[in-house]
Amino acid sequence: MAETYNGYCVKCREKRDFSGQVEESNGRRMAKGSCPTCGTKMARILGKAASPVK
Structure with a gap:
């Protein structure tokens, strides 16, 4: 499931919208893609993953 995110490209030195996939590790979510x-x-770090409701 690819979605559009806004991130900073170090090579272009500009903020750009990129399409990427969300990966989760250590309770943190991160969108990874290419310029x-x-x-x-x-x-782009998205924040902590939602914990299940007890």
Whole structure:
């Protein structure tokens, strides 16, 4: 499921919208994708994953 996120491209030195997938590790979610202009890997930390309600 690819969604659009806004992140900073280090190579272009600009904020750009990129499409990526959400990966989860250590209770944190991160969107990973690539820059549509130059193809460099981009990432954005989304925050903690929602814990199940007890």
